[in-house]
Amino acid sequence: MSLANSKQISAASLQPEVWTSSSNESLKLFITNAEQAVNFKPVFTYPIFGDAETIYGYKNLNIFLCFDHYTFKPFLNIKFSEKLDDPELVDIRATMEKYLPEDTVFKDEVAWVDSINEEKKANYKIPGTRVDSFQRAGIDYEIYKIDLGDTAGLELHKRLQILVLLYIEAGSFIDAKDELWDLYVLYEKPKVEDEEEGEEEPSIVGFTTAYNYWKYPGFEKFDKGEYEVRIKISQFIILPMYQGQGLGQSFYSHLYDYWLTQDHIKEIVVEDPNEGFDDMRDRADLKKVAAQADDEKMVARDIDQEWVDKTRKELKLEKRQFSRLLELILLYKVKHGGDVSKPDVRKFIKRRLYRKNKEGLEGLDEATRKDKLQTAYQALEEDYYRILGDVKLPLKRKSEAGGDDAKKPAKKKLKTQT
Known part of the structure; x- marks a missing residue:
């Protein structure tokens, strides 16, 4: 080992933070078209660079990964101001290429643009x-x-x-x-x-x-x-x-x-699914179920099981998801003064929670069992109201139904978490 290299490694060991880069910050992603390049950041890089999401041995590291907006052909370029002379350092190009297609263009941006144009001239179409x-x-x-x-x-x-x-x-x-x-x-x-x-x-x-x-x-x-x-x-x-x-x-x-x-x-x-996708899915599915909802059969005290089975199959929903949607709709009706009572809805949801957790609840005394169920219900209700937020569903309200109920004062809206 040369004296210069020895001093460099010694300095690196004394100041490791200078040679350590966040892979999340170093990786720069771009989508490009003829007019502009839009930059965006990754959320995770640990599948590529390890759990610590750091890269050691480079100063001022930037990894540019660009995609054409239409063909999505990638371009990879790696830049840094200094690099340690250490054979144990991660080879960034080789690491990235494990996760990119073989036709990825490296370093030569002009060659990348030319290759995209050639692909398009060959009548590239959505495959x-x-x-x-x-x-x-x-x-x-x-x-x-x-x-x-x-x-x-x-x-x-x-x-x-x-x-x-x-x-x-x-x-x-x-x-x-x-x-x-x-x-x-x-x-x-x-x-x-x-x-x-x-x-x-x-x-x-x-x-x-x-x-x-x-x-x-x-x-x-x-x-x-x-x-x-x-x-x-x-x-x-x-x-x-x-x-x-x-x-x-x-x-x-x-x-x-x-x-x-x-x-x-x-x-x-x-x-x-993660929480973000789950919320989006719930709100989208809610609209589909609400569009087929039959108010006369969606009564928490005695819900029409034949209608439940028929509607679930028509909408191709799994049982767990359909149960959640029913409970969300019932709470939506409570929130907006619909033709259901809060106690009936609470009992309806608790019955499902009990069936789901029956094995663990049966061994408890009655007071503890009720307390566990109430705690689970409160947490679920809070989450349901968060999901409902400002969602608007095509369901009837009491005032729209006519008859005696229309003469009664509207129920006070519940406070909800949004």
Whole structure:
């Protein structure tokens, strides 16, 4: 070891903070189009750089990872002012390349731009089939089911999948070669005035992956070669620059509507959702159930089980989720002076909580059991009111029903957490 290197390593050991970088801060993400580059930050980098989310041995480290807004072809460039001469340092390029497709362009930005233009000149098209579209705030959006069996579809998935590690806690790559996986991508269409100027490229807004679990359809359908599946949403991402606009709920709702039209899909479920997705899903599903709600059959004291089973199957909802939605609707009716009583709703919810925790509650004395149930109910009620927030559902109020109830003064609204 040279004297210079010895002094450098000695200095590094005395000032490790100078040579230590946060991988969350060092990784700079960009989405680029012909006009601009939009910067956004990762939420997690531990799947790539370890639990501490730090990189040692570099000064002023910046890792630039850029994507084209349409093809999502990536570009990687790594810059730093100084680097320790230590063979044990992490090779940042090699580490990043483990999670990026082989066609990633490294360091040469001009070559990256040229490669994107070449791909587009070769008539690049979205590698899939449009399954739905919608408009929000005057902007058009389209949902495509990507063909993962096609080379271009598989390549697009490889370009997108690193975002799973950066934005989903404990996220991991799927086996895209497994035919039971589906990939759906949400695109923002260009505005009409842009098309007139020759800019006709849509931009990727987000994506979701879903797995088709085989479900035995019964011997008659099985003998005829018919099949049924439970489709499970695994990963769901809206790019940060598009968040806060309600696009996640619109994407989910329209994708859900598409699945409702597919006869072979019998149930729609979600794998380990985080709180943010759970809230969005609850609010979207609430509107679907409320649209089919029958006030006469949604009475907490004696809810119509036949209607429950029929509606749940029509909406392809799992039992647990449908139970939550019923309870949310009943509390919504309490909050807005609907045709239910708070005590009846409380008893209805407690009965489900008791059934769910029966084994643990049966061994307790009556006073303790009641206390546990009340505590669980209060926590759930508070969370339900938080979810309801300012949600508006198409449900009747007492004053709209006519008769004697319409003459009674409206119930005082409950204070809720929003």
